[in-house]
Each structure stands twice: as structure tokens, then as C-alpha cells.
Amino acid sequence: MSQAVAQAIKSRLGHAATVIETFRGDDRVIVDASQWRRTAELLKTDPEFDMDHFLELTAVDYLEREPEVPRFDVVLIVRSNKSNQRVILKTRVRETEELDSLVSVWVGANWAEREIFDMFGIRFREHPDLRRILMYPEFEGYPLRKDYPIDKTQPLIEYRQVEGTSKLPPFGKEEGQPWTRIDWQARLAGEDLQVSPAISLQQGQRKALSESE
């Protein structure tokens, strides 16, 4: 598909473009983090590529990589309107490293970089307004990192206290969502009360409705 584009990038950059992969017709070029903006400017301005359509800029967290390999992959997908070619550019970023911002190349990268900062904590040099975009400013941590527990909430206001019950009315003792956090391990092992009727039937925690009436 865009093999030609990928090869052309590699021939321009030389040693900075390390790997080229192909997956289902899409070609990826992995570049050094130091060449990030230079490669982006090359893609935008050079008439051979002419990538004026900014599609996507995200990051991926590979927690299980070896410690000497950088943890995050920042992925850029751009497209050329004239030649209808698409290329995926990747770079590897460490946890405390900063990456060049691409806002000077494509304006659409502004909020995408804010989202990466919000969710992964990767800072971008010379970004005009780097702050959280989806989470609120009081939120601590970077939620899409693999080591952030997914159900750890940081409420902005205090939850209501309803005394004398662990389940809110109108649910009786044996039904409904528990007021406190669900213990998923116990529930999967069958020790906790199953809210889903099918599973609780299977675990023998309640009778089928057809039997009672």
C-alpha cells in the first residue's frame, strides 16, 4: 500500500528510521525520538510525501517490556490527500522523557497531545497549552497507564452517607448493587452474591423464578 512511502522515509532518514513493519496493508516506520519533529516536518512539507491530513496521535503503554526499552510508543497516523497514501509513524518514549510537540506542523495535534499527556503523562516540549483535557485538574495519576488501577475513583465531592444499611432501598438484602466497592475476585469465585440472575442461579444462590410461583 504505502510501502513506497515507508521506504522513501527510510531512505531519507537513514539510521534514524529503525524498523519498518507491515500489517494488513498499513506500513509503520519507527523513528528515534530525537528525529520526531524533523520527520514530521519532512512528511508535511516535502512534495514527495505531502501529508497534510493529520489523522491520529496516540500512545500505547507496554508495561511488560524490558526495563532498558522505553515504555511508551507514541503513534502518529497521517495521510496525503493528493496521493491518498497513509503512513504510521512510531517512536519510543521513556516515562520521564519529553517529546517534541507536533503542533507547529499540524494544528490538529494540539488536543491529541493534551490527551496523551492526560492519560499517559508524556510531556511535549513547546506545546502551547499542555494541560489535562478529559480528567479534571484535581485528578492525580495517569489513568490509561497499565499500572493505574482501573476502578480507582477520585471523587470530587463526598459520597452520601446513608446510615443503617449496606444496600440502598428499594433493594432488599439479597438483591441490588452493594453500596461499597464490589469484590470482583470473590464474585468470580462464587463467594460473593451474584447480581446477575443467570449466574446466581448457576451458583445455587437463588431459586429460579419459575419454581417459586
Add this chain to the structure above:
Amino acid sequence: MGNLRVVKDGDSGFATTRFDALLGWARKYSLFQYPFVTACCGMEFMAVASPRYDVARFGAEAPRFSPRQADLLWVVGTISQRQAPVLRRIYEQMADPKWVIAFGTCAACGGFYDNYTTVAGIDKIIPVDVYIPGCPPRPEAVLDGLILLQEKITKGGLEPMSVPPKELPSLMQIRSRQDSLRLKENV
């Protein structure tokens, strides 16, 4: 003065008179709604308000987008942690008597979300009167919930209620079976 009846509902004692009954009648048939719509349940809310499943026949068709002028807060859709102070503030700005309907499972119990952004049920923030489960709930279930709220307004009391899942009445079952048979013949 009329009859004086003391009705005890759990820990809330009420004394109702004929005048209170009249007030309850007036309030339940003229609910001014505040549709606090955030997500996909809003589509179902619009369907309930549209002519087919008319909510105007129950007197609850007038939306008031100011909490000062509304008395029924419909919380429709998912509430995120960022939205929670806003919802609390809107609820506090409403004047008594006010009621809250939790529309949909995200508002009732967090829905299928169990993560860092979703409030697992708005009853963690504001007291809820009627829960309407469903994702999204059928418009008939929504009207069920509204009628339940109207009954609750009549008899007073502070216990929250929930719309239970219903089976199709037997006539509807026969008709749907006939429909499916007819479709099979046509095919």
C-alpha cells in the same frame, strides 16, 4: 379541617389532611421536569416525550431548564466524576418539594461502567425517588416509573422505589406470536 391521618412510613411521620391530598394531586399531575441529560438515554427520553409514547398525557411534558423553576429532576445518562459537583449543585438549587428520577442503569447504579470516571449510581450524590433500570429503558418502563412517582407523591413518604421488570401481558404475547407466524408465511 377535615380528617387528620398520621401515616408512618419507616422513620418519617406524616400528617395528611384533605388539603395535603389536594396539593399532592396538583403536584403529581403538573410536574415540571428538569431533564439532566448526559448520554444515550437522552434519545429514549426524547422518544418518551414525542407523540407515540406521550408523556404529556401525564402532565409532565413541560421541561424547565432552570432548576429554580423545576420540581422533577430527571437524571438521564451516565454521570462522570467530573460532572458530579454540577449535579449536586443543580439538585441543591431546586426548591422543595422536589423529586429525582434515575433514568437508565448508568444513573441508577453505574451501568456497565466500573472505572475511574463513572459515579456508580447517582444515589451516591443525591437522594433518588424512582429508579428506572434499562439500557436504555423502554418508553413504557419510563412511563411506569413516572406513574410510580405519581403514586409516591400521592401517598407521601420518602422511600425510593424502582420499576420492576415486567412480563408481556398475555394478549400481547398472543399478538406477537401471530405476527411472527404471519411473517414466516410471507417469507
